[in-house]
Every structure is written in C-alpha cells, then in structure tokens.
Amino acid sequence: MNGSTQGTSPARQSGKYLVTGGAGYVGSVVAAHLLEAGHTVTVLDDLSTGFRAAVPEGAAFVEGRVQDAARVLDPAYDGVLHFAAYSQVGESVQDPGKYWRNNVGGSMELLDAMRESGVRRLVFSSTAATYGEPPVVPIREDAPEAPTNPYGASKLAVDHMIGAECRAHGLAAVSLRYFNVAGAYGSHGERHDPESHLIPLVLQVAQGRREAISVYGEDYPTPDGTCVRDYIHVADLADAHLLAMAAMSEDGGRVPSGTHLVCNLGNGNGFSVREVVETVRKVTGHPVPETAAPRREGDPAQLVASAQRAVRELGWRPSRTDLAEIVQDAWDFAQRPSGRSAPGSGAGAV
Numbered sequence: 001m002n003g004s005t006q007g008t009s010p011a012r013q014s015g016k017y018l019v020t021g022g023a024g025y026v027g028s029v030v031a032a033h034l035l036e037a038g039h040t041v042t043v044l045d046d047l048s049t050g051f052r053a054a055v056p057e058g059a060a061f062v063e064g065r066v067q068d069a070a071r072v073l074d075p076a077y078d079g080v081l082h083f084a085a086y087s088q089v090g091e092s093v094q095d096p097g098k099y100w101r102n103n104v105g106g107s108m109e110l111l112d113a114m115r116e117s118g119v120r121r122l123v124f125s126s127t128a129a130t131y132g133e134p135p136v137v138p139i140r141e142d143a144p145e146a147p148t149n150p151y152g153a154s155k156l157a158v159d160h161m162i163g164a165e166c167r168a169h170g171l172a173a174v175s176l177r178y179f180n181v182a183g184a185y186g187s188h189g190e191r192h193d194p195e196s197h198l199i200p201l202v203l204q205v206a207q208g209r210r211e212a213i214s215v216y217g218e219d220y221p222t223p224d225g226t227c228v229r230d231y232i233h234v235a236d237l238a239d240a241h242l243l244a245m246a247a248m249s250e251d252g253g254r255v256p257s258g259t260h261l262v263c264n265l266g267n268g269n270g271f272s273v274r275e276v277v278e279t280v281r282k283v284t285g286h287p288v289p290e291t292a293a294p295r296r297e298g299d300p301a302q303l304v305a306s307a308q309r310a311v312r313e314l315g316w317r318p319s320r321t322d323l324a325e326i327v328q329d330a331w332d333f334a335q336r337p338s339g340r341s342a343p344g345s346g347a348g349a350v
C-alpha cells in the first residue's frame with residue numbers, strides 16, 4: 001500500500017495503479033482519466049491487440065503479459081484495473097482455447113500476483129455477454145447468466161474466480177459489465193482489428209473505406225424492426241472505474257475487503273441499428289449505403305442495461321447519453337491518422 005494513500009479514498013488522494021491492457025481502447029481512456037485525476041499509472045500490455053502510441057503520456061509502460069504481473073506488482077500499488085483480454089466473439093467460437101488461456105489463465109495469474117504482493121483492490125472489465133440472451137430487458141445483475149459463446153463464458157469464469165478470491169483472501173473487487181462501449185476521448189478511441197463494433201463500422205462506410213453497412217434483420221419486434229443495443233460513452237465508462245476504485249477505500253467505502261460487487265454499465269437507452277446509421281449520416285454529412293441481410297443466429301432483438309446498481313452503489317451518472325455526441329466523438333477520432341480501425345466483417349458484438 002502506498003504510504004500516502006493508506007486508509008483514504010483514491011478519489012480524493014493520489015494512488016498508484018496498474019492498468020493491464022492500457023494500450024487498448026477502454027484501458028487507454030481509463031488510464032488517461034486516472035492520470036488526469038492525479039494518480040500514478042503503470043500500463044502492462046503485450047500489444048497483442050493494443051498500440052504503444054495509445055498509452056497516455058505520463059503513464060509508465062511495461063510491455064509484457066498479464067501472466068507476468070508478478071514481475072511488476074509490489075506493495076506500493078493501491079490497486080489494479082484489469083482490461084487485458086481477447087474480446088472477439090467470433091474468434092472465441094473458432095478458437096476457444098485461446099480465450100480460456102488468455103482471459104481465464106491470465107486473470108488467475110494476476111489474482112495470484114495481487115495476493116502475493118498484497119495489492120487488494122481490483123476493477124475488472126466484465127461484459128454484457130455474460131448474460132447471453134436474457135428474457136427480460138432492461139437487464140439487471142440478477143438476470144440469468146447464460147453466455148452464448150466462449151468469450152462471454154471466459155469473462156463469467158473470471159467473475160466467479162474473483163468472487164471466490166474475495167471470500168477466501170479478502171480481496172475487494174468490482175466487476176463492471178459493459179454493454180456496447182462507444183465514442184472516443186480525444187486521441188484515445190476504438191481501433192479493433194478486425195473491427196466488429198457497429199459505430200466504427202458505420203463510420204468506415206461514411207469514410208468510403210467500406211462499401212455498405214449490413215443490417216442483419218429488419219423484422220425484429222422493435223420500433224423500426226432492427227436490433228436495439230445500449231451504447232455507453234467510453235468517458236462515462238471511465239468515470240465508473242474511478243468511482244469503483246474509490247468505493248474500495250478502507251475508510252467506510254461501499255465495497256470493503258472480502259466483497260465482490262458486480263455492476264452493469266450502460267446508457268439505459270437503447271438505440272436501433274437504423275438509428276445509429278441515421279445518426280452517422282447526420283453527424284458526418286456523408287452517405288451511408290445499407291445492405292439488408294438475414295438475421296444472425298444468436299442476435300437478440302434488444303440488449304439494454306439497467307445500470308441502477310452502479311448509480312446506487314457507486315454514485316455513477318452517465319452524462320454523455322446522446323447518440324449524436326457519442327458518434328461525433330467517434331467520428332472525430334476516426335479522422336485522425338491514428339484512428340483508422342481495421343475493416344471488419346460483421347457488426348454488433350458486445
């Protein structure tokens with residue numbers, strides 16, 4: 001524990017944090033927010049899907065695997081924010097072992113390293129994919145957990161591992177189950193390869209880098225017949241991570257040692273595929289041709305979060321819930337030379 005921060009809230013006092021996966025999309029934005037709040041940050045990333053240039057200035061960078069976290073962690077760290085994982089749903093179906101080894105195996109090594117070095121606070125990037133296709137929308141944390149692919153299953157396994165670690169060894173942890181993360185934060189934005197997320201794919205069409213956007217199914221029981229998803233601005237998501245770390249403070253925080261809190265993070269507002277496409281047309285001023293395609297297996301009509309628990313337990317309030325603002329920030333990023341995410345084949349993965 002950092003002597004200057006012991007027993008205090010990281011929200012009020014500066015702390016020292018390890019950010020695994022901080023060269024990726026979400027991790028780099030959270031690392032930037034931590035630095036802006038006056039904290040000290042070390043990024044541990046193997047650059048398998050991330051970029052060295054995405055690591056925010058002011059963060060120390062260690063190129064390495066989360067499996068080697070023991071070489072980085074020491075008792076001076078106040079906590080870990082764990083983003084490092086593979087997250088392509090389709091790839092996880094084709095090569096499940098890759099996902100068990102990296103996402104589950106890597107997290108196991110990280111928990112061991114945290115215990116051995118006495119670092120007792122963890123924020124983990126979980127996902128809406130742990131719920132699969134829940135019957136009731138908006139989705140609360142007590143919805144049945146039934147992932148439909150190895151990616152979601154690997155994240156659920158880590159959530160279980162973390163819960164057990166908290167009960168057995170006094171870790172304090174918050175798993176944040178993100179819905180569709182979108183938008184950008186200045187020079188930090190989404191660059192997946194291949195890209196599978198809807199907003200960057202539609203922006204590629206607006207840029208003329210893809211011919212058309214495929215709309216998978218137009219006969220869903222939704223207002224315009226296309227699938228509805230919950231898009232959360234990456235900067236709102238980052239705020240939740242700092243609040244989660246603060247909730248694990250030792251002076252009466254809501255998540256004391258031995259506790260594992262699981263919170264959904266979403267906008268609470270669903271937007272349909274057609275609304276996203278229309279918004280991209282308005283924001284960019286460019287044409288976006290569409291191609292009608294059949295429904296994809298396993299694509300539920302609506303996936304919208306209830307984030308009431310995060311509001312209640314963490315004091316979180318998303319403030320960038322307007323789709324046009326989310327798309328505008330993503331568009332500004334996409335036009336930077338560093339913002340050219342790779343063309344992908346599908347849309348809508350969580």
Ligand SMILES: NC(=O)c1ccc[n+]([C@@H]2O[C@H](COP(=O)([O-])OP(=O)(O)OC[C@H]3O[C@@H](n4cnc5c(N)ncnc54)[C@H](O)[C@@H]3O)[C@@H](O)[C@H]2O)c1
Binds near residue numbers: 024065082084125182
């Ligand atoms: N982007 C979303 O919409 C979304 C939604 C739900 C959950 N998540 C989760 O959030 C986290 C971040 O997602 P992202 O979109 O920023 O992905 P990303 O691919 O941009 O970032 C992941 C980072 O982790 C690194 N990494 C992977 N395995 C590693 C390992 N073993 N050791 C060290 N570094 C490793 C990669 O190089 C990359 O920089 C992931 O855990 C993902 O499952 C993302």
